[in-house]
Amino acid sequence: MLGMNNISAQDILVNSLKVNASDNSKESFKFTDIINLANTSVKNQGSSGTCWSYSTNSYLESEMIRLGKQPVELSQIFSARNAYVEKGKNYVRMHGSLNLGDGGEPHDVINMYAKYGAMPREAYTGLNYGTSKNKFAEMAALSKAVLEAVVKNPNDELTPNWEKAHAAVIDSYLGAVPETFTFKGKNYTPKSFAKEVVGINPEEYVELSSFTDAPYYTKTMLMVPDNWSFDQVYNVKMDDMTNIIDNALKKGYTVAWCADVSEKSFSWKNGVAYIPAKKYEEMNSQEINSMFVGPKPEMEITPELRQKAFDNYQTTDDHAMHIVGLSKDQTGKEYYIVKNSWGATNDYKGYLYVTKNYVKYKTTAFMVNKGAIPTDIAKKIGV
Incomplete structure (x- = not known):
C-alpha cells in the first residue's frame, strides 16, 4: 500500500481533511x-508508506487477543525492514523492473x-536518528540509488557485497536488528519471540479479492x-467478500483490509466512507457540502462496475487498515x-465507519484467518 504513484500517508490525510470535511457530521x-x-x-x-505493516501487525495483535494471549505492541518497522531487504533482492533479480518505495x-x-520472526516495538522502534515518528523519504532515496547502481552491473558480474550494502543503508536509518533482546525479563530471538509470545501460525492466513477477469474460487495474481x-x-x-468479513466478525475474527481511499466520499476527518448514489462530478454545491451530514443513499455496486474501476485506475492499491467490528x-x-x-x-479518535458498498467497490484485497471463512466458500477455494 501507499507505494503507488509516490502517494504518501500524509498526502492522503491532507487531501481527506481539506476536501471531505463537514463540521457537524x-x-x-x-x-x-x-x-x-x-x-x-x-x-x-x-511519514512512511507502511500502512500495510501497521494494519497487519494490529491485526496480529487482535489475533493474539482472540487466542487468549496478552497482546504485545509488535514492531511494525521490524516487518517493514525485512520486507525492504527482500524487495531489494527481487528488484535486482527483475533488473530494476519492480516497484520500489515503502x-x-x-x-x-x-x-x-x-x-524472520517478530519483535515487540519496544525492542525495535525503527527510530534510529532522533525522530519521534517515521520519516522514510531520505532512506528510500538512498536505498533506490544503491539498487539502481547494482542493476547497472558496472563490474559485469554482481559482487557478493551488494546485499550487505543495501541492508546497511536501511539499518543506518532504522537501526540494526539485534540478535537477541530482553522482553519482560526473558531473553528472546525474533524467531523465539514469534513462537513463544505471539504464537500465530502463518499457514492459517489467506488473502482474497474479487475480479471478473479470472475464474472464481481459484488463485490469481494480485495485479x-x-x-x-x-x-x-x-x-x-463480489458478495462473498462481505459475506466472509461478516462471518469473520461474528466468529470473533478481525480482518486486515486493503482499499482505495482516494474517493471524495472517503472522509478521514469525519470518519465515514460510502459510495454516493450520484457521481461527485454531477453533484451541485449543496450536495457536495452535505456529503457527510447524515446517512445518504448509495450507488448499486456490481461486479462489472467494480472491475471497470480497477481496470481504469479509479480503484488503486493505496491504503491498508484493520476491520474490527460492525455498526449500524x-x-x-x-x-x-x-x-x-x-x-x-x-472525529472517531482513529476509527472510521465504512459501508459495505464501499468495501465491495473499493477493496483491492483482504486477509483473514482460514477459520473465519464460511464453510461453503472454504470448500470452493480448498482451504
Whole structure:
C-alpha cells in the first residue's frame, strides 16, 4: 500500500481533511455498534508508506487477543525492514523492473513473520536518528540509488557485497536488528519471540479479492504495483467478500483490509466512507457540502462496475487498515468499524465507519484467518 504513484500517508490525510470535511457530521450520524472486537491502541505511521505493516501487525495483535494471549505492541518497522531487504533482492533479480518505495501488502507481514520472526516495538522502534515518528523519504532515496547502481552491473558480474550494502543503508536509518533482546525479563530471538509470545501460525492466513477477469474460487495474481513478491489471492465473488468479513466478525475474527481511499466520499476527518448514489462530478454545491451530514443513499455496486474501476485506475492499491467490528446508523444501514494508522486525529479518535458498498467497490484485497471463512466458500477455494 501507499507505494503507488509516490502517494504518501500524509498526502492522503491532507487531501481527506481539506476536501471531505463537514463540521457537524458526527452529530448527524447515530451509530450503534453490533460487534466491536478487541484491538490495541491506535498508532501513527508518520511519514512512511507502511500502512500495510501497521494494519497487519494490529491485526496480529487482535489475533493474539482472540487466542487468549496478552497482546504485545509488535514492531511494525521490524516487518517493514525485512520486507525492504527482500524487495531489494527481487528488484535486482527483475533488473530494476519492480516497484520500489515503502509500499507493501498484508501478506508481506505474514511472509516476514514466517522467515524472520517478530519483535515487540519496544525492542525495535525503527527510530534510529532522533525522530519521534517515521520519516522514510531520505532512506528510500538512498536505498533506490544503491539498487539502481547494482542493476547497472558496472563490474559485469554482481559482487557478493551488494546485499550487505543495501541492508546497511536501511539499518543506518532504522537501526540494526539485534540478535537477541530482553522482553519482560526473558531473553528472546525474533524467531523465539514469534513462537513463544505471539504464537500465530502463518499457514492459517489467506488473502482474497474479487475480479471478473479470472475464474472464481481459484488463485490469481494480485495485479497491483506493491505486490513485489508476486503473491496470489483467492478470487471470490463480489458478495462473498462481505459475506466472509461478516462471518469473520461474528466468529470473533478481525480482518486486515486493503482499499482505495482516494474517493471524495472517503472522509478521514469525519470518519465515514460510502459510495454516493450520484457521481461527485454531477453533484451541485449543496450536495457536495452535505456529503457527510447524515446517512445518504448509495450507488448499486456490481461486479462489472467494480472491475471497470480497477481496470481504469479509479480503484488503486493505496491504503491498508484493520476491520474490527460492525455498526449500524439510525436508518439500519450497516458499516464496518475500521481502525486506521494515522493517529487519533479524526472525529472517531482513529476509527472510521465504512459501508459495505464501499468495501465491495473499493477493496483491492483482504486477509483473514482460514477459520473465519464460511464453510461453503472454504470448500470452493480448498482451504
